[in-house]
Amino acid sequence: MSLAEQIIIISICVLGTILTRFLPFLIFSSKKPTPAYVQYLGKALPSAIFGMLVIYCLKDIRIFKGSHGIPELLSIIFVCILHLWKRQMLVSIAGGTILYMLLIQFVF
Numbered sequence: 001m002s003l004a005e006q007i008i009i010i011s012i013c014v015l016g017t018i019l020t021r022f023l024p025f026l027i028f029s030s031k032k033p034t035p036a037y038v039q040y041l042g043k044a045l046p047s048a049i050f051g052m053l054v055i056y057c058l059k060d061i062r063i064f065k066g067s068h069g070i071p072e073l074l075s076i077i078f079v080c081i082l083h084l085w086k087r088q089m090l091v092s093i094a095g096g097t098i099l100y101m102l103l104i105q106f107v108f
Contacts, residue, residue: 071103071107071108072100074099075096075097075099075100078096082096
């Protein structure tokens with residue numbers, strides 16, 4: 001890519017980032033209440049996205065081949081225990097990811 005093309009691509013990425021960051025503040029002013037459907041989406045989408053991520057991560061597990069999904073199962077159980085204990089989403093995600101990586105690198 002030429003320098004001009006690189007500058008254009010970077011500019012488009014910057015513009016897209018700025019628009020997605022500031023557009024909600026322009027559309028929904030602080031003077032008016034937030035519409036009910038936006039509030040509903042704010043409550044429903046995080047859980048839906050995490051559910052979708054769990055399904056996506058587990059879609060290729062073959063219980064009749066290889067490690068039979070044991071590292072995944074152990075990591076899921078560990079995430080649940082961590083979350084019930086600490087109630088910190090990032091700690092749960094990081095702990096499960098670290099355990100999974102350790103299991104597939106050193107155990108399975």
